[in-house]
Amino acid sequence: MKLSTRARRLKPSATLTITAKAKELKSQGVDVIGFGAGEPDFDSPDHVKEYAIKAIRDGLTKYTAVGGIDELKDSIIGRLREDHGLVYERSEIIVSIGAKHSLYNLTQVLVDSRDEVIVPAPYWVSYPEQITLAEGTPIILETSEENGFKIDPVELKKHITPSTKALILNYPSNPTGATYNEQELRAIVQVAMDAGIVIISDEIYEKILYNGLKHTPVAALGEDIKKATILVNGVSKTYSMTGWRIGYAAGDKEVISAMSKLQGQSTSNPTSISQWAAVAAFSGPHDEIVRRTGEFEERKNYIVQRLNTIPGISCFSPQGAFYVFPNVSGYYGKEYDGKMIKDSLDFTEYILVEAKVAVVPGVAFGSDDHVRISYATSMEDIVKGMDRVEEALSRFD
Numbered sequence: 001m002k003l004s005t006r007a008r009r010l011k012p013s014a015t016l017t018i019t020a021k022a023k024e025l026k027s028q029g030v031d032v033i034g035f036g037a038g039e040p041d042f043d044s045p046d047h048v049k050e051y052a053i054k055a056i057r058d059g060l061t062k063y064t065a066v067g068g069i070d071e072l073k074d075s076i077i078g079r080l081r082e083d084h085g086l087v088y089e090r091s092e093i094i095v096s097i098g099a100k101h102s103l104y105n106l107t108q109v110l111v112d113s114r115d116e117v118i119v120p121a122p123y124w125v126s127y128p129e130q131i132t133l134a135e136g137t138p139i140i141l142e143t144s145e146e147n148g149f150k151i152d153p154v155e156l157k158k159h160i161t162p163s164t165k166a167l168i169l170n171y172p173s174n175p176t177g178a179t180y181n182e183q184e185l186r187a188i189v190q191v192a193m194d195a196g197i198v199i200i201s202d203e204i205y206e207k208i209l210y211n212g213l214k215h216t217p218v219a220a221l222g223e224d225i226k227k228a229t230i231l232v233n234g235v236s237k238t239y240s241m242t243g244w245r246i247g248y249a250a251g252d253k254e255v256i257s258a259m260s261k262l263q264g265q266s267t268s269n270p271t272s273i274s275q276w277a278a279v280a281a282f283s284g285p286h287d288e289i290v291r292r293t294g295e296f297e298e299r300k301n302y303i304v305q306r307l308n309t310i311p312g313i314s315c316f317s318p319q320g321a322f323y324v325f326p327n328v329s330g331y332y333g334k335e336y337d338g339k340m341i342k343d344s345l346d347f348t349e350y351i352l353v354e355a356k357v358a359v360v361p362g363v364a365f366g367s368d369d370h371v372r373i374s375y376a377t378s379m380e381d382i383v384k385g386m387d388r389v390e391e392a393l394s395r396f397d
Contacts, residue, residue: 009132012014013125022358033385035373038345040240042292048256051280052273055090060276064269067259067260068095072275072390075282076248091253092259097270099204099234099247104130106230106249109258111136115165120151121366124174140366145316149178153187175365175372177318182216189218189225199229205321207238207289210297213319224318230255238289239281244274296322297373299382307384310393322376329369356391357385
């Protein structure tokens with residue numbers, strides 16, 4: 001049976017692949033430490049779980065409106081107003097099956113054949129694939145570690161052509177943890193506004209920020225900018241609710257309506273119980289989020305310090321999210337057991353085989369000099385994992 005051209009072009013998610021490999025080895029009795037998954041190790045909040053149980057007991061287990069229940073839309077609207085002073089109507093909100101689903105729907109309704117979408121690199125693995133699925137062309141805008149992995153407005157302008165439809169912003173970033181202050185953001189957004197392109201702003205890590213940094217949504221920079229921006233967010237990272245699969249998009253009601261039509265012909269509504277759980281998440285207390293972010297910051301400080309003491313590795317200190325993206329190219333050209341480490345795939349294989357530590361190759365994120373390490377795991381595993389990595393790499397001395 002012949003697959004479609006679309007299916008044959010698709011690449012598997014590198015993060016899910018490495019996580020599956022680590023789980024497979026663990027099931028075989030191998031003591032593998034997994035630094036692959038972009039998933040908080042904390043449990044979903046108790047009040048969220050209780051609200052979901054109540055929803056089940058109350059019989060709230062039927063189909064809902066395709067784009068989400070009004071109660072959840074109102075909770076999202078309330079959260080955006082309270083946190084950022086942003087005002088949206090229900091018609092400007094759609095709830096989908098995770099933020100990834102929101103982004104997929106968005107590219108499908110915005111991008112036509114031969115449209116170009118600018119994707120800053122390093123990038124989240126699904127951005128280029130989703131653009132390609134929509135028959136568009138991802139245009140990769142390189143950033144550098146020396147510049148804090150941030151977009152240079154001058155370089156952005158050079159990448160815009162008459163075919164440019166949109167710019168994707170993801171901050172704090174997966175995989176680098178880089179983010180922007182308001183002044184930096186305004187300079188980037190002004191270039192996009194001058195060109196008349198759509199801004200797709202993926203802000204899923206907005207609550208996980210360090211050193212007292214404050215998140216500024218693109219849509220909060222002005223009413224005209226808000227009209228040109230589709231904001232994407234969800235409950236997975238902030239509230240440790242990855243498996244509940246609730247994300248949302250906020251923006252132009254015509255775009256949101258088109259996304260709802262597409263969702264109605266593909267998945268229909270997100271799970272009703274998860275929607276009620278998300279109501280509790282958005283409307284409930286946020287003290288625990290602050291505590292958990294503090295714990296992430298402790299882990300970040302430790303893992304950055306450990307990586308930067310290993311000869312041949314340099315590691316940018318992230319400002320948010322829960323990943324480090326160390327440069328490991330100092331080990332390229334080194335040999336072991338008759339094999340040579342040529343790239344991030346080879347480095348990842350070496351670390352998995354020799355140290356029993358699973359990390360994700362940077363090539364999947366558009367930077368082959370790096371690997372991504374998630375520190376959304378226990379400090380015990382981080383210490384043990386860093387000890388193993390350090391020992392395995394010391395064999396090259």
